[in-house]
Amino acid sequence: MSVPLTLLGLLEREPSHGYDLKRDYDALFGRGRPLPFGQLYSTLGRLARDGKVVVGETEAGAGPDRKRYVITDQGATEFEAWLREPVEAEPHLQTVLFAKVTLALMLGRDAEAYLDAQRAAHLQRMRELTEVKRGGGLVDALLADHGLFHLEADLRWIDLTTARLDALRTEVRS
Amino acid sequence: MTAAVEALDVRFSFGSTPALRDATVAVEAGEILAVMGPSGSGKSTLLHCLAGILVPDGGEIRVAGRRTDDLPEAERSALRRDRFGFVFQFGQLVPELTAEENVALPLLLAGVRRREALVRARGWFERLDLGGLEQRRSGELSGGQAQRVALARGMVAEPEVLFADEPTGALDSLTGEHVMDMLVGTARERGTTVVLVTHEARVAAYADREVVVRDGRVVSLTPAAGRP
Ligand SMILES: Nc1ncnc2c1ncn2[C@@H]1O[C@H](COP(=O)(O)OP(=O)(O)OP(=O)(O)O)[C@@H](O)[C@H]1O
Numbered sequence: 577m578s579v580p581l582t583l584l585g586l587l588e589r590e591p592s593h594g595y596d597l598k599r600d601y602d603a604l605f606g607r608g609r610p611l612p613f614g615q616l617y618s619t620l621g622r623l624a625r626d627g628k629v630v631v632g633e634t635e636a637g638a639g640p641d642r643k644r645y646v647i648t649d650q651g652a653t654e655f656e657a658w659l660r661e662p663v664e665a666e667p668h669l670q671t672v673l674f675a676k677v678t679l680a681l682m683l684g685r686d687a688e689a690y691l692d693a694q695r696a697a698h699l700q701r702m703r704e705l706t707e708v709k710r711g712g713g714l715v716d717a718l719l720a721d722h723g724l725f726h727l728e729a730d731l732r733w734i735d736l737t738t739a740r741l742d743a744l745r746t747e748v749r750s
Numbered sequence: 751m752t753a754a755v756e757a758l759d760v761r762f763s764f765g766s767t768p769a770l771r772d773a774t775v776a777v778e779a780g781e782i783l784a785v786m787g788p789s790g791s792g793k794s795t796l797l798h799c800l801a802g803i804l805v806p807d808g809g810e811i812r813v814a815g816r817r818t819d820d821l822p823e824a825e826r827s828a829l830r831r832d833r834f835g836f837v838f839q840f841g842q843l844v845p846e847l848t849a850e851e852n853v854a855l856p857l858l859l860a861g862v863r864r865r866e867a868l869v870r871a872r873g874w875f876e877r878l879d880l881g882g883l884e885q886r887r888s889g890e891l892s893g894g895q896a897q898r899v900a901l902a903r904g905m906v907a908e909p910e911v912l913f914a915d916e917p918t919g920a921l922d923s924l925t926g927e928h929v930m931d932m933l934v935g936t937a938r939e940r941g942t943t944v945v946l947v948t949h950e951a952r953v954a955a956y957a958d959r960e961v962v963v964r965d966g967r968v969v970s971l972t973p974a975a976g977r978p
């Protein structure tokens with residue numbers, strides 16, 4: 577998750593105070609990992625230095641957080657470009673899962689027990705995400721689904737690999 | 751605690767094809783259990799044995815602690831009618847009946863009057879996004895619609911145990927989730943025990959727990975099994 581670009585996106589919506597940015601960031605993207613104020617203000621500081629945001633006038637009756645941040649044309653252009661750019665379709669060909677199975681087979685360890693334990697851990701996480709989805713709004717569901725589909729893909733790989741273990745063992749150890 | 755349904759060392763063969771080899775599993779009352787495993791591993795056979803549709807060659811089936819595999823067929827059939835609900839993997843709706851009559855069928859068989867049975871059946875159509883299809887015959891429904899009608903039929907009589915074999919197999923992801931949401935919500939509300947056969951992990955994730963059937967045996971997998 578790119579914090580600077582996400583903040584630019586929130587500012588593209590409307591000029592905002594640091595406090596509002598943090599609140600919206602935490603609600604939409606925080607997921608149990610709220611953005612520390614320190615990181616928020618250092619990021620906003622860098623964006624200002626690089627000309628992507630400007631800091632508005634300090635408002636009267638100011639508390640510590642009365643500055644309003646406004647996105648610049650340069651910031652908006654960068655945000656638009658980021659939004660349109662597809663992320664790399666990385667098939668994660670060298671995952672830890674793969675490495676563990678291969679090494680277990682190579683060393684004559686119990687690869688099936690490892691795959692079974694991994695499968696159970698994946699399904700446990702999928703149950704938790706399903707619960708989040710059932711209890712939450714559409715935004716929660718959207719995020720939980722993203723996790724669920726990825727875990728499901730891993731799980732299908734785990735099942736297929738379990739079914740092929742005997743053949744794999746022969747190949748890895750030859 | 752007594753299990754709602756359990757299989758103890760159950761063996762079953764179709765002629766010379768062994769389908770279950772000492773399969774053991776217990777489903778607690780109110781639990782939603784997902785049964786997963788490769789095609790042909792024995793999931794449907796296990797479900798049918800638990801539900802008393804097939805009689806095992808060996809081992810025991812117990813329902814609420816009481817042995818059922820040695821009961822006369824008439825008693826087993828009464829048990830299925832009065833306490834179980836079913837959603838089968840293949841061909842299940844009666845083609846001559848309308849969709850609402852299909853849903854009402856378990857109630858009619860249990861002696862509920864026709865008018866009341868149909869009223870109760872109709873309540874399920876909105877819940878499953880089937881509004882307006884009450885009068886269709888099964889040949890006039892899409893695969894996914896027929897599957898949801900079958901699900902309504904499985905739940906309409908408020909069974910103690912619902913046996914569902916791939917209940918979302920013909921549904922797209924969104925409809926499947928809606929159906930699972932409804933199934934799980936209803937089951938939790940009523941304390942229904944559910945045995946859910948599925949090969950989809952996202953469907954199994956709605957359950958409380960999963961077991962895997964491999965080669966006719968039931969394997970329970972838990973992340974905390976103390977494995978390396
Ligand atoms: N009516 C039958 N006659 C003969 N053999 C059968 C019959 N039904 C199932 N079998 C065999 O019994 C074994 C277990 O079948 P079962 O239908 O229980 O598998 P399953 O796990 O439900 O598979 P799927 O995921 O494909 O539905 C398989 O080898 C199958 O070929």
Ligand SMILES: [Mg+2]
Pocket residue numbers: 793794795839915
């Ligand atoms: Mg089957």
